[in-house]
Amino acid sequence: MPLLNVKVMEGVFTPTQKQEMIRKLTDTMVSIEGENLRAVTWVVIDEVKSADWGIGGNSLTTDDVKALAAGEG
Amino acid sequence: MPLLNVKVMEGVFTPTQKQEMIRKLTDTMVSIEGENLRAVTWVVIDEVKSADWGIGGNSLTTDDVKALAAGEG
Amino acid sequence: MPLLNVKVMEGVFTPTQKQEMIRKLTDTMVSIEGENLRAVTWVVIDEVKSADWGIGGNSLTTDDVKALAAGEG
Amino acid sequence: MPLLNVKVMEGVFTPTQKQEMIRKLTDTMVSIEGENLRAVTWVVIDEVKSADWGIGGNSLTTDDVKALAAGEG
Amino acid sequence: MPLLNVKVMEGVFTPTQKQEMIRKLTDTMVSIEGENLRAVTWVVIDEVKSADWGIGGNSLTTDDVKALAAGEG
Amino acid sequence: MPLLNVKVMEGVFTPTQKQEMIRKLTDTMVSIEGENLRAVTWVVIDEVKSADWGIGGNSLTTDDVKALAAGEG
Numbered sequence: 001m002p003l004l005n006v007k008v009m010e011g012v013f014t015p016t017q018k019q020e021m022i023r024k025l026t027d028t029m030v031s032i033e034g035e036n037l038r039a040v041t042w043v044v045i046d047e048v049k050s051a052d053w054g055i056g057g058n059s060l061t062t063d064d065v066k067a068l069a070a071g072e073g
Numbered sequence: 074m075p076l077l078n079v080k081v082m083e084g085v086f087t088p089t090q091k092q093e094m095i096r097k098l099t100d101t102m103v104s105i106e107g108e109n110l111r112a113v114t115w116v117v118i119d120e121v122k123s124a125d126w127g128i129g130g131n132s133l134t135t136d137d138v139k140a141l142a143a144g145e146g
Numbered sequence: 147m148p149l150l151n152v153k154v155m156e157g158v159f160t161p162t163q164k165q166e167m168i169r170k171l172t173d174t175m176v177s178i179e180g181e182n183l184r185a186v187t188w189v190v191i192d193e194v195k196s197a198d199w200g201i202g203g204n205s206l207t208t209d210d211v212k213a214l215a216a217g218e219g
Numbered sequence: 220m221p222l223l224n225v226k227v228m229e230g231v232f233t234p235t236q237k238q239e240m241i242r243k244l245t246d247t248m249v250s251i252e253g254e255n256l257r258a259v260t261w262v263v264i265d266e267v268k269s270a271d272w273g274i275g276g277n278s279l280t281t282d283d284v285k286a287l288a289a290g291e292g
Numbered sequence: 293m294p295l296l297n298v299k300v301m302e303g304v305f306t307p308t309q310k311q312e313m314i315r316k317l318t319d320t321m322v323s324i325e326g327e328n329l330r331a332v333t334w335v336v337i338d339e340v341k342s343a344d345w346g347i348g349g350n351s352l353t354t355d356d357v358k359a360l361a362a363g364e365g
Numbered sequence: 366m367p368l369l370n371v372k373v374m375e376g377v378f379t380p381t382q383k384q385e386m387i388r389k390l391t392d393t394m395v396s397i398e399g400e401n402l403r404a405v406t407w408v409v410i411d412e413v414k415s416a417d418w419g420i421g422g423n424s425l426t427t428d429d430v431k432a433l434a435a436g437e438g
Contacts, residue, residue, distance in 0.1 A: 001373065001374055001377070001418060001420075001425065001430050001433075002371060002372065002373050003149070003188070003190065003371070003372040004369060004370070004371050004372075004390075005369070005370040005371075005372075006367060006368070006369050006370075007263060007367065007368040007369075007370075008366065008367050009366055012366070012398075013397070013398070015124060017397055018124070018125060018132075019124065019132045020397055021393075021394070021397055022125075022127030022130060022131075022132050023127070023130045023131075023132075024393045024396070024397065025369075025390060025393055025394075026127060026129065026130035027130060028386075028389045028390055028393045029386070029390075030130075031389070032378075032382055032385055032386055032389065033377075033378070033434060034434050036433060036434050036435070036436050037430075037433065037434050038129045038130065039128070039129045040129075040420065040433070041128075041129060041130070042126070042127065042128055042149070042188075043126075043127040043130075044080060044121055044125065044126050044127075044149065045121070045122070045125040045126075046119070046121065046125075046265070047122065047125070048263055048264070048265065049264070049266065051234060051237070051238065052237060052241075052263065052264035052265075052266070053261070053262075053263050053264075053366060054241030054242070054245060054261065054262040054263075055258070055260075055261055055366075055405065056245065056257045056258045056259075056260060057241060057242045057245035057246060057249075057257065057260070057262075058241075058242075059237075059238050059241050059242075060366065065366050065402075068366075068401060068402060068405070069398060069399050069401050069402050070401070071401050074154065074155055074158070074199060074201075074206065074211050074214075075152060075153065075154050076152070076153040076295070076334070076336065077150060077151070077152050077153075077171075078150070078151040078152075078153075079148060079149070079150050079151075080148065080149040080150075080151075081147065081148050082147055085147070085179075086178075086179070088270060090178055091270065091271060091278075092270065092278050093178055094174075094175070094178055095271075095273030095276060095277075095278050096273070096276045096277075096278075097174045097177070097178065098150075098171060098174055098175075099273060099275065099276035100276060101167075101170045101171055101174045102167070102171075103276075104170070105159070105163055105166055105167055105170065106158075106159070106215060107215050109214060109215050109216070109217050110211075110214060110215050111275045111276065112274070112275045113201065113214070113275075114274075114275060114276070115272070115273065115274055115295075115334075116272075116273040116276075117226060117267055117271065117272050117273075117295065118267070118268070118271035118272075119265070119267065119271075120268065120271070126147060128147075128186065133147065138147050138183075141147075141182060141183065141186070142179060142180050142182050142183050143182070144182050153336060161416060164416070164417060164424075165416065165424050168417075168419030168422060168423075168424050169419070169422045169423075169424075172419060172421065172422035173422060176422075184421045184422065185420070185421045186421075187420075187421060187422070188418070188419065188420055189418075189419040189422075190372060190413055190417065190418050190419075191413070191414070191417040191418075192338070192411070192413065192417075193414065193417070194336055194337070194338065195337070195339065197307060197310070197311065198310060198314075198336065198337035198338075198339075199334070199335075199336050199337075200314030200315070200318060200334065200335040200336075201331070201333075201334055202318065202330045202331045202332075202333060203314060203315045203318035203319060203322075203330065203333070203335075204314075204315075205310075205311050205314050205315075220300065220301055220304070220345060220347075220352065220357050220360075221298060221299065221300050222298070222299040222368070222407070222409065223296060223297070223298050223299075223317075224296070224297040224298075224299075225294060225295070225296050225297075226294065226295040226296075226297075227293065227294050228293055231293070231325075232324070232325070236324055239324055240320075240321070240324055243320045243323070243324065244296075244317060244320055244321075247313075247316045247317055247320045248313070248317075250316070251305075251309055251312055251313055251316065252304075252305070252361060253361050255360060255361050255362070255363050256357075256360060256361050259347065259360070261368070261407075263368065272293060274293075274332065279293065284293050284329075287293075287328060287329065287332070288325060288326050288328050288329050289328070290328050299409060338411070340409055340410070340411065341410070341412065343380060343383070343384065344383060344387075344409065344410035344411075344412075345407070345408075345409050345410075346387030346388070346391060346407065346408040346409075347404070347406075347407055348391065348403045348404045348405075348406060349387060349388045349391035349392060349395075349403065349406070349408075350387075350388075351383075351384050351387050351388075
């Protein structure tokens, strides 16, 4: 039953990292809800276009997020 | 007033099938809510990238969903 | 796999009508996607508080929507 | 803390207009909530594919929305 | 056509402030998209329960947000 | 930047479990994205009313989900 929707910016995560998100976020939910709910635990990832995400009114690009992740933000 | 958001995986449904969804889901809502609310009944379809949908921690691709729909899943 | 999120205003539909929505919207999706996807077709209803829905800048209350549905809007 | 999700149809707004949306919608929220919440005010824009938006059961294309905006709808 | 979904924490804004949000956010969108799209501009407010919102892993309560807004956060 | 929206059924999880979700899901995301993005990782929980969630057309109540979690479903 739990449904996780994850919004990330396109180009920040690789397909491998997104599969890792799906697997690990599900395992995290299952650690709380119990193994019996695993089959009805869904994770859906939405990608938002570069610059279509604003914090405090400032648009962030994919490069901005990568720089932030690298500690250069 | 009712707002339906439909998330599907990209590449599973044709444009014609998506138009059919919009028309038929609206008619279904109208059969419950009454004809007077038709004009304020919205259906918005979001497409999720192949592999960005997980059930029980396993990523599903467009091909996985097509196989499942064909009874090969 | 398809996920339908239905936003309605609280107090407009009875619990029976909401069960009818879940059943009929699922049947409608299955008529397009095929019976094999029924088990992975989810419908989730969210209720929005009266007056927390605006069209063209005007807030609608539960009574407004009921009047509209009754043809008095 | 406030989170604004804006769904628009792809191709209707330019990148410049979307940046304007992010900036102005944030300023509008801040005018109500106060300047101290600006840093935790997020705006995320989702684009919906042409024809994947239905009003009253009719699909709208990007051209339909542009015509409507131009007063030809 | 544009659809704004605004998530706020319950108890932070009064009904009057939420009506102001609906009116002003719509006017802001109309200032960008043009007056012809006003009638198809929707704003829907969702309220999240106190403590059900986390930033950086820390839950925020309604009181936390009020303190932050008051410059005491 | 990542935004996690978690939909659960009301009454299934305690406030303590929901705080645990916020903390652990954030830690899981940070293990993939890196510590520098922690401050911009948000988790928002939405609760859906009992019976307002359908799988395959059948409404689930809070008791149904608890029974399923307990292995009695």
